[in-house]
Amino acid sequence: MSNNVFDLSGRVAVVTGANTGIGQGIALALAEAGADIAAVGRSEATETAGKVRALGRRCELVSADLSSIEPVSEVVDAIVGKLGRLDILVNNAGIIRRADALDFSEEDWDAVIDTNLKTLFFLSQAAARHMVGWSSQSGLRGKIINIASMLTFQGGIRVPSYTASKSGVGGLTKLLANEWAPRGINVNAIAPGYIATNNTAALQGDETRNRQILERIPEARWGDPADIGGAAVFLASRAADYVQGHILAVDGGWLAR
Numbered sequence: 001m002s003n004n005v006f007d008l009s010g011r012v013a014v015v016t017g018a019n020t021g022i023g024q025g026i027a028l029a030l031a032e033a034g035a036d037i038a039a040v041g042r043s044e045a046t047e048t049a050g051k052v053r054a055l056g057r058r059c060e061l062v063s064a065d066l067s068s069i070e071p072v073s074e075v076v077d078a079i080v081g082k083l084g085r086l087d088i089l090v091n092n093a094g095i096i097r098r099a100d101a102l103d104f105s106e107e108d109w110d111a112v113i114d115t116n117l118k119t120l121f122f123l124s125q126a127a128a129r130h131m132v133g134w135s136s137q138s139g140l141r142g143k144i145i146n147i148a149s150m151l152t153f154q155g156g157i158r159v160p161s162y163t164a165s166k167s168g169v170g171g172l173t174k175l176l177a178n179e180w181a182p183r184g185i186n187v188n189a190i191a192p193g194y195i196a197t198n199n200t201a202a203l204q205g206d207e208t209r210n211r212q213i214l215e216r217i218p219e220a221r222w223g224d225p226a227d228i229g230g231a232a233v234f235l236a237s238r239a240a241d242y243v244q245g246h247i248l249a250v251d252g253g254w255l256a257r
């Protein structure tokens, strides 16, 4: 084992929604730290795979629509079948639906809760069942990293199901940390602030909103997916073996204000 506690060589990291945005930033950062990657998602993460392989790491693409929990155990079996193990799970895939709470539809409620919260729980369960045995064989702790949000801490507006899902991610992170710490698994979350991705392109393109956002962020810039990648490497590494149930804000100081 390397003396560098941040070295992830030989580990297998599963990243959901790794084809773009924050998921891609996380996959590339984990690969830079030495991990092989399984990129799980609806769209094929071919660009991410190319970049991961250019770093000399393996990258397997696993196709799955995570709006329901049906593919979850096949996803874990496929990854272990292809890459031989599973050390790190990053639950990143997520969606948002916007409407006033008075008009919010059941369809938009279910779609967001199912993808952002229900699948996150059952994928974590399937991965943890594998990690429990693997951790005792390998001597390495399993690592689960959930992507939360500022709305894990705040209410937001016009995003009721998203806020409920991300608050739920915060609560579940703590519960799973309590239950799985003794089983050799660390469960933590990252709460990104405003990160420049396709998801936030409309906000970045709206001159007034963009100015308001930048004025409110002490760092006075949008975050980059690589900023979240750095936090993910820390939480996935041996350096964070004693970090449990933590929600790490990576927000340019947004919450400090």
Ligand code: NDP
Pocket: 016, 017, 018, 019, 020, 021, 022, 023, 040, 041, 042, 043, 064, 065, 066, 067, 068, 092, 093, 094, 095, 115, 147, 148, 149, 150, 191, 192, 193, 194, 195, 196, 197, 198, 199, 200
């Ligand atoms: P993007 O919209 O750029 O990426 C979302 C990812 O989730 C895509 O890879 C997408 O795949 C995947 N995904 C969505 N639905 C499904 C599904 N049913 N099955 C499989 N994959 C799915 O968003 P971001 O990169 O901005 O966001 C990533 C995460 O970070 C989300 O959980 C989001 O809530 C969170 N976040 C983002 C912030 C930001 O400022 N950008 C701030 C706080 C949190 P596909 O392309 O196939 O749809």
